Each structure stands twice: as structure tokens, then as C-alpha cells.
Amino acid sequence: MARKRDPQRSVLAAIDLRTLTTTTSDALLRLHGDEYNEIRRAAITARRAGEARFACGRCGHSVYAPREPRTRLPYWQHYRGAPPSCPWWTGNSSTVDAVNAVKFDGVQEGPLHERVKHVVGELLELDELTTAGSVLVDKYVNADGERRRPDVRAAYAGRPIAFEVQLATTQLPVIVAREQFYAREGRHLIWITWDFAADDERPMLTAFEDVYYSHNKNLFSLDDESVRVSRETNIFTMRCFWKTAGLWTSKLVTLRDLHWREEGLPFAIQPEPTWQERWIGEWLGATKPTGTAWETRRRGLGQLAERFDCTADWLEEIYLDDFINLMMSLREGRPIASRQNNLFEITNTFLASDRRLHFSDLLSLAVSRSKFPTLLDRPSVAKKLAAASAYPQLGAGDNVRRICASLFPEFLG
Numbered sequence: 524m525a526r527k528r529d530p531q532r533s534v535l536a537a538i539d540l541r542t543l544t545t546t547t548s549d550a551l552l553r554l555h556g557d558e559y560n561e562i563r564r565a566a567i568t569a570r571r572a573g574e575a576r577f578a579c580g581r582c583g584h585s586v587y588a589p590r591e592p593r594t595r596l597p598y599w600q601h602y603r604g605a606p607p608s609c610p611w612w613t614g615n616s617s618t619v620d621a622v623n624a625v626k627f628d629g630v631q632e633g634p635l636h637e638r639v640k641h642v643v644g645e646l647l648e649l650d651e652l653t654t655a656g657s658v659l660v661d662k663y664v665n666a667d668g669e670r671r672r673p674d675v676r677a678a679y680a681g682r683p684i685a686f687e688v689q690l691a692t693t694q695l696p697v698i699v700a701r702e703q704f705y706a707r708e709g710r711h712l713i714w715i716t717w718d719f720a721a722d723d724e725r726p727m728l729t730a731f732e733d734v735y736y737s738h739n740k741n742l743f744s745l746d747d748e749s750v751r752v753s754r755e756t757n758i759f760t761m762r763c764f765w766k767t768a769g770l771w772t773s774k775l776v777t778l779r780d781l782h783w784r785e786e787g788l789p790f791a792i793q794p795e796p797t798w799q800e801r802w803i804g805e806w807l808g809a810t811k812p813t814g815t816a817w818e819t820r821r822r823g824l825g826q827l828a829e830r831f832d833c834t835a836d837w838l839e840e841i842y843l844d845d846f847i848n849l850m851m852s853l854r855e856g857r858p859i860a861s862r863q864n865n866l867f868e869i870t871n872t873f874l875a876s877d878r879r880l881h882f883s884d885l886l887s888l889a890v891s892r893s894k895f896p897t898l899l900d901r902p903s904v905a906k907k908l909a910a911a912s913a914y915p916q917l918g919a920g921d922n923v924r925r926i927c928a929s930l931f932p933e934f935l936g
């Protein structure tokens with residue numbers, strides 16, 4: 524039955540699971556008739572044997588290459604049961620597969636997933652820093668009464684590690700559950716995908732965004748080249764993607780290049796600090812118990828004014844610098860830019876002057892979201908905050924509110 528296909532929602536590339544080479548839908552169109560027929564046959568022959576030969580470049584579900592009935596042009600098509608969360612899903616799901624997906628812990632393991640974990644196992648075996656006999660692919664483990672099946676486990680350079688294959692469709696609850704499981708087990712987890720499609724024009728798929736942040740803004744992927752290099756050098760090599768100035772960049776890294784953190788997943792490339800992190804670093808560097816050095820304060824406020832379309836004079840007039848120092852104190856858990864003894868004293872002092880009361884709403888919000896919400900219950904603070912409601916507050920669309928939300932997203936974002 525001819526069905527109209529949206530070009531944005533069709534399988535744009537498939538991976539040959541035997542050779543791990545990729546054929547895009549454009550390349551498929553350009554193939555000589557003999558070559559196309561070979562692919563078409565190979566897909567169908569594998570299917571008849573209950574196997575998969577080609578997998579979707581996004582979700583890893585098996586695909587085949589029929590001709591479009593109307594135009595007679597070949598295209599990649601998911602076999603039935605592809606996960607609807609595949610960005611190239613075209614609407615052929617079956618309820619049976621949806622039920623199976625639930626059984627599998629919410630993860631549907633397509634043939635690409637299966638292939639990649641065995642490649643990971645093979646490459647780990649080649650690396651001399653892997654403890655002999657430690658590589659386990661797909662074996663159940665029990666820990667804390669939970670039964671899990673990690674994709675790949677090994678001991679590497681004396682460390683227990685695990686790999687989980689992350690294709691485009693793994694969902695956040697699964698990601699979080701896996702990360703917590705390995706953290707409890709004291710095992711370093713690495714999420715790895717196949718042939719990550721870095722795209723500067725479109726936002727990253729949520730599934731990748733989640734593991735990207737877990738890995739300190741790195742994303743690890745295997746591809747033809749990294750597999751070849753691993754086999755040539757006998758050192759586990761993968762491609763690390765990260766962003767510089769908002770654009771993707773990548774290079775090959777080995778497991779030896781990773782920084783294994785106490786908390787959080789390992790990473791290879793230290794991400795660039797954001798402008799906020801740089802700005803706060805400079806400000807803190809120039810701040811002592813006597814206050815923030817005049818020159819840095821003026822320069823800092825000037826930068827904020829430029830970024831948020833106002834003037835440094837105005838920011839100074841409304842005492843934004845005092846509020847910033849109070850927020851930094853809240854973040855650090857001790858007074859910054861003050862000789863006073865504790866957060867209670869500096870909060871009280873901040874509210875003691877009428878000239879700063881337009882910050883009282885923001886202050887209450889920030890304190891309530893900080894590690895010290897009980898500061899608001901202290902009678903002298905509560906009394907001053909109640910009196911401050913008579914003063915006009917900074918509005919929601921106000922530049923100053925936007926500045927504060929940007930510098931202190933955990934309190935005011």
C-alpha cells in the first residue's frame with residue numbers, strides 16, 4: 524500500500540551489521556541496480572534466518588530496503604516494531620513489541636545495540652590494560668537485591684568499569700536507574716553510542732543530552748575509524764564529542780585518556796567554562812572580607828550591563844553587587860565579602876537597609892531553594908521580609924532578575 528512519506532521522518536541511514544559501514548538513503552538511491560539488489564536480498568535472507576543484517580542509524584532496529592511502490596525508488600524502512608521514540612520512526616509499531624520493550628526494563632535492544640556491545644567486548648579484550656578474563660557481555664549481576672544485565676563489564680587498569688550502549692531511544696528513567704546502580708556498585712560507567720550524528724543546527728536528542736551531562740559534557744561514540752584504530756593499536760579507542768563555542772568537535776581518545784571521577788561519570792575533555800562560570804571566577808578572585816575590588820566590580824557590572832542591555836551605573840545604584848555577594852555566600856555556605864560570622868548575620872545586614880529591599884522577593888526565593896532555608900524562619904529576618912512587602916520588587920521581566928537567574932540558576936533560574 525503506497526503511503527506518503529515525510530522526508531524528515533524516514534530512515535536516512537542504515538548500518539551493515541556485518542561490516543559496520545553506513546549507507547545513507549541518498550547513497551542507496553545512487554547504487555547500481557546490482558548492488559541495490561544485493562542489499563535488498565541480504566536484508567531479507569537474514570530476516571528469514573531470524574537475524575538482522577542492517578540496522579537503523581538512530582534506534583538500531585533492523586531495517587530493509589524495499590522499493591517505493593509508486594516511484595520504484597529504493598529506501599530504508601524499519602521492520603515492524605521499531606521504537607516510536609526513534610527520530611526516524613515512520614509509524615509501523617506493533618503492540619507485541621511495545622510489550623516486549625516493557626519487559627526489557629524499558630529498553631528495546633535492537634540488533635545494532637546487540638552488535639555494538641559485542642564490538643565493545645572484543646575491543647576491550649584486545650587492550651592489555653584489561654584484566655584477562657574480566658570481560659563479560661550481557662551477564663546478569665545481582666546487587667542490593669536488584670537483578671541487572673549490564674551490556675559489558677570489565678576490569679580496566681585495576682578499575683571495575685561498565686559500558687552501556689546508548690542509542691537514540693534510551694529514556695531518562697532508564698539512564699538514571701543505570702547510573703545509580705553502578706554508583707552503588709562502585710563501578711565506573713561509560714555510555715557509548717554508535718556513529719553519533721553531531722548536528723550544530725538542531726538541538727541534541729534528549730536521550731543524548733542526558734548522558735552528555737552525566738559525562739561532564741562529553742559524548743562517546745564508536746565508529747568505523749575508532750574500531751579500526753582500536754584493532755590496529757590494541758588500545759580501546761573511541762570518539763569523544765564535545766562543544767567549543769557552541770559547535771561540536773570530536774577526536775579519538777583511548778580509555779587511558781579518561782578522567783575517572785569519584786562522583787559522576789568519566790570524561791576525556793574538560794569542557795570550556797560558561798561565561799557565567801568565568802565571570803563568577805573573576806569576581807570571587809577579587810573579593811575579600813572587605814568587599815569586591817573596585818576595578819573588578821566596575822568591569823563585572825559593565826559586562827552584565829552590556830549582556831543584559833542596561834547600564835553599569837544603574838546596576839550599582841540598585842546595589843546588585845551586594846546581592847551578588849549575598850548569593851555567592853549562600854552558594855559557598857559562608858560569608859563572602861564580609862567580616863561577619865555567618866549567613867544569618869549577613870542576611871540580616873543585607874535587609875537592614877531600605878535601599879536593598881527591592882531584592883527581598885528574590886532573596887526569599889533563593890534562600891528557600893538553598894541548603895539553608897531555615898534562615899527565613901529567624902525572627903529578625905522574617906520581620907524584615909514582612910516589612911519589605913511594602914517596597915516595589917523587581918519584576919519578572921526585569922533585566923536584574925534575568926541577570927540573577929543567569930548567574931545563580933540553582934536559586935533563581
Ligand SMILES: [Zn+2]
Nearest residue numbers: 579581582609
Ligand atoms: Zn530507527
